[in-house]
Amino acid sequence: MPKTIYTDRDIDDLARRGVKELAVSDDVYLTDLARERAERVGMVLRATPNTITKSENREANPSRDNNEQVVNQVKAAVIAKLGAEVDAAMIERIVRRVVEQL
Known part of the structure; x- marks a missing residue:
């Protein structure tokens, strides 16, 4: 879910x-x-x-490979929404922190 x-x-x-x-x-x-x-x-x-x-819950928890995919997709979506002038490294750190808590 x-x-x-x-x-x-x-x-x-x-x-x-x-x-x-x-x-x-x-x-x-x-x-x-x-x-x-x-x-x-x-x-x-x-x-x-x-x-x-x-x-x-076990099925819903993404695997490590899937986590990378989620991080990349969310990071790309955020950068697309906010524009290229955002700090991509900071966005990635934030997204990774959130994904780790899922």
Whole structure:
């Protein structure tokens, strides 16, 4: 099962749309800035139990080769979205840190 990653910008968008509560489980990752922003805008982060079984979880955890593929795809997507003037090495470090936590 894929994970959902929320950034501070995502929290801003949700708050603008009137979202007051966000369900957080093992399948949802919030960046540190997203957690701070949610707190600042008064959004409640509600912990929900994870619904996947251990066998499904094993299948969902990407292998080391797949991790590299995910890192490369996400890094390319971020650079495409933000433009070539971003620090590619910094983007890669951030993406790797997030992928390691998945």
